[in-house]
Amino acid sequence: MFVLIWSALFVSVKGSIADTGLKLLLYCASAWGQQHCVGRYCVTLSERELTAEAGLCVVIPCSFTTADEFTPKHTIWYKCETSQTRCSDDEIIFHSNKNTDKKAQPGFEGRVSRLEPDVSQKNCSIIINDLKESDSGSYQLRVTGELNGKQDGLTFIQRVTVSVKGLNQKPTVMIPTLTEGQQATLTCTAPGLCSGSVPEITWTWRGAGGTESYITGNSTDFKTENLTAFTQRHISTFTFNPSAEHHDTSVTCNINFTGGESTEKTLTVNVNHKKEITISGVTTVKEGDVLNLTCSVESFPPSLIEWSKFGSDTNLHSYSGSARLVIENVKPEHSGQHICAVTYMNNTLKKDVSITVISACVKHCGSYSTVLPWIVAGVSLTLNAFCIIYIWFLWNSRKKVNLPQEERTYMSLQKVDVSSDYDVIAQHIN
Structure with a gap:
């Protein structure tokens, strides 16, 4: 024995x-x-x-x-x-x-x-x-x-x-695979197989912000297993429903023995979870610019993400939880439906987005259609002003060269020329 x-x-x-x-x-x-x-x-x-x-x-x-x-x-x-x-x-x-x-x-x-x-x-x-x-x-x-x-x-x-x-041994903490929404039980076993005083076992969480709190509102059980008449195993179990908020947090099992001796062990909690797919970036771009979209999803384990264009076999893969769709010098043919496919734990979900590429013709023609009426109006006003000034100039020039009829007749009567052409008229006057 x-x-x-x-x-x-x-x-x-x-x-x-x-x-x-x-x-x-x-x-x-x-x-x-x-x-x-x-x-x-x-x-x-x-x-x-x-x-x-x-x-x-x-x-x-x-x-x-x-x-x-x-x-x-x-x-x-x-x-x-x-x-x-x-x-x-x-x-x-x-x-x-x-x-x-x-x-x-x-x-x-x-x-x-x-x-x-x-x-x-x-x-x-x-x-x-x-x-x-x-x-x-x-x-x-x-x-x-x-x-x-x-x-x-x-x-x-x-x-x-x-x-x-001094006490150096740590408790043994067993954490099963945790999945969001599925109840799970954590187990903490105190070090040693002694039959002395029963230790106190407590569980605490430490969140991403570093704050520590005792776990409440869940099921915590304690039991002692008698292995022999003089050996015992002290075990504490903690049952809870894990969520995405528990992922990447820390859980600590603390053992307090008689006489003030204590020991603890801390492990990081990983929870299998997946959140909604998000697509960020500008979906309407001008021809010749850069199309830059990002499809991401928060998940553990990381998801496989693929970008594809409807009707095309071109894909972009990523294992990091996000995938970028970048097209340099975008063209009108890049317009249409683009699909982001997320594969998580053998399940695939998709989210599509519509891309619109404004062609270069529309870009320039649009600007011309805005400026052209002003150009036409300006040219028309300039031509009209020139015509008016020109007519006025011609009119003033004609007034100076063409005298009135009366002035011309008077000058003829005062003519001294006594040529034979004027003999009859001259004689009659006298």
Whole structure:
């Protein structure tokens, strides 16, 4: 039975069951150490220092043999300075006789137990629970009984040294695959397989902002599994409905042992989830410009995203949760329906967007149609003004050159020329 208990405790320290075979045999042989005898009375204790951690427990492996005429009745354990050849009664930490007036020290009372209650089996191994660093020291064994019908006993000089360090072991936290909307259970197992005080186990969340809070409104259960009479496993489970908000947050399992010792383990929570597909960018562009659209979706695990044009085989792939559709020097033929296909966990969802490309002709003609009426009006006004000025100039020039008829007749009458052409007229006047 002791081998089973010692093996279980060793496994709890090493944390592995798959390779315990030869390791356990070697470890146990080393722990038992060598046999030391005084006459026909022998004790087997560990030859080396036993190390343990505060808050947990330690097993001191021990066995003894006696002379045939000696009948063992009780075992007594002491803790004292190594300089003392024999520990005194006020340094008792365990006495198997509950009716004796020699009691264990108050600091050890209730923390020390025999692994084998039947002394006749000559197994003197003990387990010390709820360890403190002050438990470090030298431990000595005394066996009492009857020799030839008389009370007798023997204190073995051989001792075992125990060194208790600070608690370094972490709890074991198991997180199953979490999917949004599907109930899940997290499991936290306290380190050690001790039968001492039951530890307190609490769960806390730490969100993206760094704030820590205790988990409430969910189901938290605690149970203790008895593996043997002296080994127990303490387990806490937490059941909740994960959502996208829990993704990439931290969950911590904290263990508080008797005496103020505590340990914790923090893991990052990943929740399988997918949010809505979003498409960003300008969908109406001018010919020759750059078309730049982005299709994205927040999901875990990351989705595969494909861009395609309706009726075309051209695709753009991305595994990063977003995919860009970039077309340099866009042309009118790029107009039409473009499709973003998101593949998440073997399911494909699609979202389409309509792209409009304004052709260069429409661009320039549009500007001309706006300016042309003003150009025509300007030219028309200029021509009209020129014509009016020109006519006015011609009119003034004609007035200066063509005199009135009266002035021309008067000038003819005053002519002095007496040529034969004017003889008749001249004579008549006179």
